[in-house]
Amino acid sequence: MSCGRPHETPCTEVIAAMGAYVDGEVGAEEFRLIAIHITECPPCEREEQAYRRVQALVVRAVRRPVAPEALRAKVRADLVAGQAGDPATSE
Numbered sequence: 001m002s003c004g005r006p007h008e009t010p011c012t013e014v015i016a017a018m019g020a021y022v023d024g025e026v027g028a029e030e031f032r033l034i035a036i037h038i039t040e041c042p043p044c045e046r047e048e049q050a051y052r053r054v055q056a057l058v059v060r061a062v063r064r065p066v067a068p069e070a071l072r073a074k075v076r077a078d079l080v081a082g083q084a085g086d087p088a089t090s091e
């Protein structure tokens with residue numbers, strides 16, 4: 001995990017702090033160093049984007065702890081259709 005160029009902050013430190021960085025849980029100075037590093041280092045930028053995708057999924061999952069009503073309605077409809085269309089129970 002390195003683009004081969006020297007950085008003020010080593011890639012290993014950036015990757016180790018990436019979760020906290022994406023969550024906004026790092027200090028201002030660490031945030032600045034990581035932000036600079038990401039602009040200089042494509043592998044770490046990809047890592048940051050991967051973290052942000054995961055974070056977005058987590059946020060969505062937390063906002064919707066139960067299945068959406070449309071999904072539940074579809075599951076109910078599929079169950080009813082499955083029962084009605086089953087040849088073994090149609091007689």
Ligand SMILES: [Zn+2]
Binds near residue numbers: 002003007010011041
């Ligand atoms: Zn890096």
